[in-house]
Amino acid sequence: MSNAIEFADVELKAIGDDIEWFITALNSKPSQGIPVGPAASIVMAEAILIDINQFLQNKGFSHTRYVDDFRIFGESERALRKVLEELTLYLYENHRLTLAGDKTDIIEADSYINQQLHNQYAEERMRVFKSLEIFNPYTEEVEEIEFEVDDEEELLRERVIAVIDKVVNYKTLDLGLARSAIRKAKWHSVPDIAPRLIQHFAFFAPVISDVMLYFDEITDEEFSKAWAERFAGLVCDEVLDNELVRYWIEWYWSKYAGYLNRPEIRNHIAGSSFIDNQARAAITTRNLAWVRDKKTEIIHLGSWERRAVLNAARVQPSEERRHWLQMTIAHSPILIDRWVAKWVLDIRQVSQFRDDLNISYYPLLID
8 A cells, every 4th residue: 555655746755654654553364455445445445456457458458447346358368367367477576466256257248238338237227326316416418307396305215215115125125226325315314215224124225334324314312212022022033143233223222211221122222242332322311320330341252342441431420420531531441441531421421511501501581
């Protein structure tokens, strides 16, 4: 990563070193490959693979590339096999990268046109994507709208529902379409797809983060009470065997008293392996006993867990909270722990100050 950034601009070497250190520090184990994830990773991948473009151009092959997906075009199968072998060696020797064997193949031009360029599923998918773009406030493709509705919010609702229904009917989840529709619904606070997402919860598990962020956006006290029973039915569902799914749904549940009032959900989080979700639930329900219990074993917790418990100190009585957090600030060997303790202490003091102002305020009545 550092070398790729320096190659783009030698004056960016220091920044490249910092970025490489940051990415390496994110991984608990050594790893290799093109960074994947948020939009910034696309820029990093482009920087890393600049010389791969040059390599193929030097070999005389036309190609297209999106991030790490290549399409290489040649006059014969023999020529393509040769460049594939050379590319494989180049990637490994210079980047320690390997090609995904199950995604690498040589096909004839006619097959490529029929399977890739004129694929019925791909074309339908593109049409659905274009329908989502109608919601973009910067687009002017209103004339292509198929629903005859006057209200923009109603149009948005109809389009998102239609896309989700389309996605559910596919044999496997289309990650791109699902994310696009769910994110549109989140940005515009459209609650109408909630029943479908709950009904097909396991189907949408691969995009669980988007699903739960969507629910968090549309949830208020009334919503959590209304849907608590339906969500409680997921407690014993095998979809929660997946650790990532379990974490995200606990994260969501822990923020709302309407869910935590259900004994199934409350007991599930109480037995959770994720201390930060337990801490969030303790804050939501003002569970002082949980904070005091975890306080005694905080020294044995990991870094994220310790800070979650420190954050939950906000539910303690003021003197008890101040004594513990000040002791942490004065004696903890971990700088971030001290910062978190000071932050919690400061925000609680501000909150208490506001409460005092409200308590001591009386209207001045002039007769």
